[in-house]
Amino acid sequence: MTISPSTQGQMSYDPRERAAILREVEARFAPEDQVLRDCVAHMEHPGGQISPSQGKLFQVLALTCGARKILEIGAYAGYSGVWLGRALPPEGKLISLEIDPHYAEIAKATFAAAGLSGCAEVRVGAALDLLPELVSEAPFDMIFLDADKINNSRYLEWALTLSRPGALIIADNIVRHGRTYQNPPPDASSAGAAEYTRKILEHPRLVSAALLNDDIYNGIDGFSISVVK
Numbered sequence: 001m002t003i004s005p006s007t008q009g010q011m012s013y014d015p016r017e018r019a020a021i022l023r024e025v026e027a028r029f030a031p032e033d034q035v036l037r038d039c040v041a042h043m044e045h046p047g048g049q050i051s052p053s054q055g056k057l058f059q060v061l062a063l064t065c066g067a068r069k070i071l072e073i074g075a076y077a078g079y080s081g082v083w084l085g086r087a088l089p090p091e092g093k094l095i096s097l098e099i100d101p102h103y104a105e106i107a108k109a110t111f112a113a114a115g116l117s118g119c120a121e122v123r124v125g126a127a128l129d130l131l132p133e134l135v136s137e138a139p140f141d142m143i144f145l146d147a148d149k150i151n152n153s154r155y156l157e158w159a160l161t162l163s164r165p166g167a168l169i170i171a172d173n174i175v176r177h178g179r180t181y182q183n184p185p186p187d188a189s190s191a192g193a194a195e196y197t198r199k200i201l202e203h204p205r206l207v208s209a210a211l212l213n214d215d216i217y218n219g220i221d222g223f224s225i226s227v228v229k
């Protein structure tokens with residue numbers, strides 16, 4: 001890839017050049033293997049998954065907090081689950097909750113293709129029904145919220161119940177092109193994200209940061225990373 005001299009040192013970029021730079025960074029730091037490429041290729045709604053850079057960052061974070069047990073709410077086709085599952089030690093466990101039985105089957109097949117069937121499990125049902133069953137399997141070291149944003153505050157309460165000090169709670173799609181910050185937010189998912197954001201910033205047991213995803217996939221969105229004190 002060549003970066004034209006006209007843009008060097010400047011703060012504005014041609015959109016195509018910007019996309020090329022992002023792709024180059026992604027290709028170097030977060031290349032997808034055939035399993036991940038196949039997972040995306042077979043998706044009914046491509047773009048519903050996290051980005052490769054996000055997946056790689058989640059792996060780094062999982063390794064940083066020594067994650068042995070990871071909980072994911074919202075499996076979809078298993079794309080993020082593969083990134084997360086690959087950060088686990090051999091005796092580790094990923095439990096991914098998915099309300100749609102059809103997607104759950106696809107996620108299971110993706111985990112099998114990735115060689116993760118032994119450690120990555122998909123449980124089918126509404127997360128709020130399944131979460132109480134996880135108390136006996138807690139604590140989790142990392143919890144990724146990526147399902148129906150309207151319930152994120154309730155998932156946060158469960159995440160706090162099911163996690164240990166030092167655990168990470170990550171929530172995707174908290175910016176939603178800025179709709180989260182409109183007053184009032186224009187849709188239920190943005191309202192859910194706004195409430196979730198307020199709660200993690202006010203919570204005495206959480207220290208939180210947000211990262212923007214101004215990417216070639218979904219425009220400006222972002223995700224929060226909270227550590228449990």
Ligand SMILES: C[S@@+](CC[C@H](N)C(=O)[O-])C[C@H]1O[C@@H](n2cnc3c(N)ncnc32)[C@H](O)[C@@H]1O
Pocket residue numbers: 048049050073074075076077078079080081097098099100103125126127128146147148
């Ligand atoms: C954005 S997708 C998840 C993407 C996935 N984490 C990834 O990055 O590859 C959201 C998923 O959450 C599921 N979902 C929505 N509401 C849910 C609920 N109440 N309980 C469990 N899963 C739910 C949807 O069916 C969908 O598959």
